[in-house]
Amino acid sequence: MHEEVWFEDIEQFLICPRKYSLEKEYRNRQDILSEQETREMMRLGFSVEKPILSTELFGLNLVSDPQAAVPDGDKWKIVLRKTAKSFKNKYIIEAAFHGYVFSSAGYIVSQILIDSPHFTRQIDWRDGLTRLFALIENIAELKTQDLPEPKPVSQCKTCPHVLSCTDVLVKKQDLLAIHGLKDKTRIRLIEDGIDSLTALIQTKEFKNISKESLEKIKKKAVALIEKREIVLSEYQELPDGVFLDIESHANRNFDYLFGILLDESYIPFLSENEEQEQTVFAKVITFLDQTDGPIYHYCPYEPARFSSLSERWPEFRSSVLKIKKRFVDIYQILCKHIALPLFTYSLKSVARLYDFRWRTNLDGLRASRYFQLWLSTHDESYLKTVLDYNEDDTRATKMIWERLNSLRNN
Numbered sequence: 001m002h003e004e005v006w007f008e009d010i011e012q013f014l015i016c017p018r019k020y021s022l023e024k025e026y027r028n029r030q031d032i033l034s035e036q037e038t039r040e041m042m043r044l045g046f047s048v049e050k051p052i053l054s055t056e057l058f059g060l061n062l063v064s065d066p067q068a069a070v071p072d073g074d075k076w077k078i079v080l081r082k083t084a085k086s087f088k089n090k091y092i093i094e095a096a097f098h099g100y101v102f103s104s105a106g107y108i109v110s111q112i113l114i115d116s117p118h119f120t121r122q123i124d125w126r127d128g129l130t131r132l133f134a135l136i137e138n139i140a141e142l143k144t145q146d147l148p149e150p151k152p153v154s155q156c157k158t159c160p161h162v163l164s165c166t167d168v169l170v171k172k173q174d175l176l177a178i179h180g181l182k183d184k185t186r187i188r189l190i191e192d193g194i195d196s197l198t199a200l201i202q203t204k205e206f207k208n209i210s211k212e213s214l215e216k217i218k219k220k221a222v223a224l225i226e227k228r229e230i231v232l233s234e235y236q237e238l239p240d241g242v243f244l245d246i247e248s249h250a251n252r253n254f255d256y257l258f259g260i261l262l263d264e265s266y267i268p269f270l271s272e273n274e275e276q277e278q279t280v281f282a283k284v285i286t287f288l289d290q291t292d293g294p295i296y297h298y299c300p301y302e303p304a305r306f307s308s309l310s311e312r313w314p315e316f317r318s319s320v321l322k323i324k325k326r327f328v329d330i331y332q333i334l335c336k337h338i339a340l341p342l343f344t345y346s347l348k349s350v351a352r353l354y355d356f357r358w359r360t361n362l363d364g365l366r367a368s369r370y371f372q373l374w375l376s377t378h379d380e381s382y383l384k385t386v387l388d389y390n391e392d393d394t395r396a397t398k399m400i401w402e403r404l405n406s407l408r409n410n
């Protein structure tokens with residue numbers, strides 16, 4: 001049996017071939033129709049929702065599952081439904097993928113239609129064939145090769161493999177393991193012969209980098225090699241406060257969930273649609289006003305959302321100004337004062353380092369999809385998953401806050 005490759009596998013391969021390889025055996029897909037049922041419905045000339053067809057290429061079984069196949073004379077129009085606001089270049093490869101599988105399975109494809117609420121576009125699926133074949137060939141070659149090496153990408157922030165990838169980079173003595181080291185600086189270091197973590201640690205000075213910055217990246221290299229945290233500079237004790245995490249809808253312009261952790265209680269403020277957002281935001285402000293101390297968050301997203309909401313509703317401006325003075329970004333404190341044995345300091349990565357376990361496998365985008373599923377189906381299990389995810393984000397932030405205080409006190 002050939003290994004299956006679906007288009008989402010190709011998307012994953014494009015982002016990180018290593019993650020694609022690590023996870024290919026665990027993918028779990030639920031087909032609505034079988035290939036045989038698809039063929040039967042197409043033979044009868046029906047439009048088919050979620051058709052499934054497959055074909056073999058370079059020893060792999062390509063499985064196409066577009067949103068719909070619609071009769072178009074004696075040909076077929078394939079529909080790819082999207083929610084994106086604008087056209088993305090990857091749709092050209094996606095169109096080539098589905099067009100190629102359908103054609104190879106014996107159906108003439110007249111056009112591929114990209115259908116989003118924001119735009120509609122027809123694509124000639126042959127345009128992306130050369131690129132598609134090159135990608136499939138690369139994926140097929142993975143079978144005969146070692147696991148691809150880690151290359152930090154933005155997906156690492158939420159990736160469960162971040163600890164093992166850090167280990168690989170550190171074993172290779174790769175400067176890519178140093179969090180926050182700019183590409184330009186890394187290349188200059190390598191050009192100057194400082195091409196390993198050990199060589200970096202032994203460096204006394206380096207042109208274009210201040211002594212202070214050099215000391216900081218050297219300590220980061222030590223933290224990685226010795227697998228421990230190093231305090232880079234002193235900081236104040238972080239007093240008790242509340243922990244805030246906001247979830248925004250990926251395709252509609254509203255923040256659907258404000259999750260607050262106060263002591264050990266998690267309090268969610270939920271909007272079901274854009275119309276409710278103003279009332280819910282008012283409740284969040286009233287609630288926060290009744291609390292004391294800093295409002296901890298991770299990364300600048302929460303203050304940015306408060307600013308944007310107060311621009312939309314000027315009546316909240318003075319309250320938001322007051323609340324924003326209480327915001328404290330745990331991520332900023334961590335980056336400034338602590339060297340960690342990690343190449344990314346994202347919330348998910350740092351919390352994983354401290355053995356925190358999320359109860360769900362969501363990220364912000366998937367949480368938004370689950371929220372949308374709850375709105376469409378009213379299946380409470382979707383909402384519970386989203387709330388668990390958001391609550392865990394606030395608890396993970398709190399756990400890092402506790403760790404910062406204990407590192408300081410020790």
Ligand code: SF4
Binds near residue numbers: 016018019150161165
């Ligand atoms: S941590 Fe990053 S490099 Fe490693 S598998 Fe995940 S996405 Fe790829």
